[in-house]
Amino acid sequence: MANPDKSERIAVLGLGYVGLPLTVALAREGFDVVGLDTHAPAVAELRAGRDPNGEVAEASVAGSSALFTHDAADLASCTAFIIAVPTPITDAKTPDLGPVLGACATIAPHLTNGALVILESTVYPGVTEEVCGPALAAGSGLDAGSQIKLAYSPERVNPGDAEHSMENVVKIIAAQDDETLTRVEAIYAPVVKAGLHRASSIMTAEAAKVIENTQRDLNIALVNEFALIFARLGLDTLEVLEAAGTKWNFLPFRPGLVGGHCIGVDPYYLTYRAEQLGYHPEVILAGRRINDLMGAHVAQTLIKAMLARDIGVRGAKVLILGYTFKENCADTRNTRVADIVTELASYSVQAEVHDPWVGVDRLQGEHAVTGIAEPQQGTYDAIIVAVGHREFVTLGADAIRALGKPGAVLYDIKGIFGKSGSDLRL
Template sequence: MMTTNDVKIGIIGLGYVGLPLAVAFGQRRSVVGFDINSTRIGELNDGVDVNLETTQDDLKAAHHLVFTTSIDDLKDCNFYIITVPTPINEYKQPNLMPLMSASETVGGVMGQGDIVVYESTVYPGCTEDECVPILERLSGMTFNHDFYVGYSPERINPGDKKYCLTNIKKITSGSTAEAADLIDDLYQQIITVGTYKAESIKVAEAAKVIENTQRDLNIALVNELAIIFNRLNIDTEAVLRAAGSKWNFLPFRPGLVGGHCIGVDPYYLTHKSKSIGYYPEIILAGRRLNDKMGEYVSGQLIKGMIKKGIHVEGSNVLILGFTFKENCPDTRNTRIIDVVKELNTYRCQVDIFDPWVDADEVSREHGITPITAIQAGYYDAIIVAVGHQQFTVMSGDDIRRFGKDKHVFYDLKYVFPAEQSDMRL
């Protein structure tokens, strides 16, 4: 088997996960960064990361990194890392097409003794049951004799400048003890806080998928608590602050659960669970509740408008923020769209303002054209839906200036003190 000194890395997929990985390794050794998106490759070659996860200086510092859309450029690599998205389809079932396609790409270029590591979130068993057969078929080689695989789940938190790739402990695993050791040694070269070598690939896969399942369930719990406390006319944030005075109370907050991880990963686990004959009650209950929160938020806003005597049909509603979380441009699986769609059923005229998004992408993916400037005194209702820094530096009065003399101000993210808004989740 090769040593870490022999490794030449090819990274397939240069999104939120793959690019930081390519940059970190590219400061130390030869790396080929591959993506099928030619526009993305052109931007990276110009030193621009539209995801804002790396800077121009970061890209310049990766002296050994090259970007390409040519599969042929991967042929000289011997260590492949696959970092493509693993979304769900409209039926909330795993969509493995990007993963299968990436496996076909690598299988067509890999050679004797090579190692393929997967970082994409999957269900336990997917790497060996679904991906390995593709690698064998395309390469004509035998697993664990001619080539080896590993799984090292990504833990990227988009927009987080405190916890990033190199200072988040990395889980590693390999299909043989020797492969596991080499994979772990390689990642230790860029992960400053160390690695955790799991006992098997399945253990590593399962560990990843339950990380976000646990967060999803905790958020579902506080979402349900918020619904109860709203009916009791108790401020949810005040309750959570009081409960948080105990050292072991978990600091979760209610909200819309979107993004490429928390709102998606549990479905990978439940898919696998149902395939082996067990229907997961608690996990799916949490998912159902979180998936309905957009409808709940919209209903609360409509009730607030009616209480103030605001005519709902034809009303103008401003939503501040559209990304799935604060201070990042990522709109994947954003649940703000649920609020928009629900308000549209009441014939509200909804405007979206978000300084972080690519307007063309939002228009293409969601059929919405964000506004570029906010008209003062125009809106019947205002929702602060995402806690972007551009909004958190404003005061409650600043937000209210966008509204008519009579309007509803809904602070969905607890950005402002309770007395400055009309409604909070």
């Protein structure tokens, strides 16, 4: 392991789920750190000691020596730049490298000979050297590879998961040469207690990251397809999986909605690159198609159950509990709960959403859905527990069922209440 060199002045671009914990950790270990985000209101929250996403404790934010800023002028004299911005997809499901290129344009004027640029964002193999390198060179007048040192260290953040924090998960590092890799190691070694894995090349590290979530996406797609088949057979999918799980090597994946900024997005980065190379990836895209239709499947299954109980569909009121892409976090990026709302609207169903992690203003302002602060008892024709937030688990199936009218359908997508606790499970 390299001897930690705290002489670097480090800039972290992007203070979200990835960048903020890294910024705070580096500052805690004695580095001089500038955390930059273009969203001024978020920076104001951080300066007041609050993480807008609720992932980093207030005491850690308030007590951090890091400089939180939205002014690129504060990047002056930084020697290392870590890019931790989102990498979304376009409506055509192709990579949107706009945030990455925007970050490159921001830091380029502040690069000096020997500056280190580390990309953490998930990309397809080749982006760091073939896209970022030229962009940084064009904006700085320096040569990428000799005067600008390039590296890649993919994030492995799991929002809402305190156990698998940045410090507790092995981190991959890669660079253009051994000297730069040693320098990268000196930055990350003090904060990543689980250790570092030195990849042989930047493209190897990029590929490793993009297949992590692609593999998970495909495994979930497989059990989602099981669920579609078993629904037609009248079988309870979770009971089937429980029985199959008694075999020692059966993988414990469960059906569900696949959203978020990683699993539902990263496969498209790999398929895009594959198609550039003349290869059409059949399996990966098939998995994506299955996972993308699950929201509509949930809505259609609910409609059938309502009709079976002679509940009028047109104008019916349905309560959806949870809107984030996963439990116990405030992240709504690429949430597939939106697909349920959209499909229900096509049946003239009135859907109301309650999510204690998001709030009514965000639901209605950012997502254009009808949000409610507190559902009223005896109001709804059907209820969907879409996200397994701890608040809903604590509330319990009986209290949630009481929010519905007599005979209302309770659809527990995640199966958090067991077979007896709901009418439907995915």
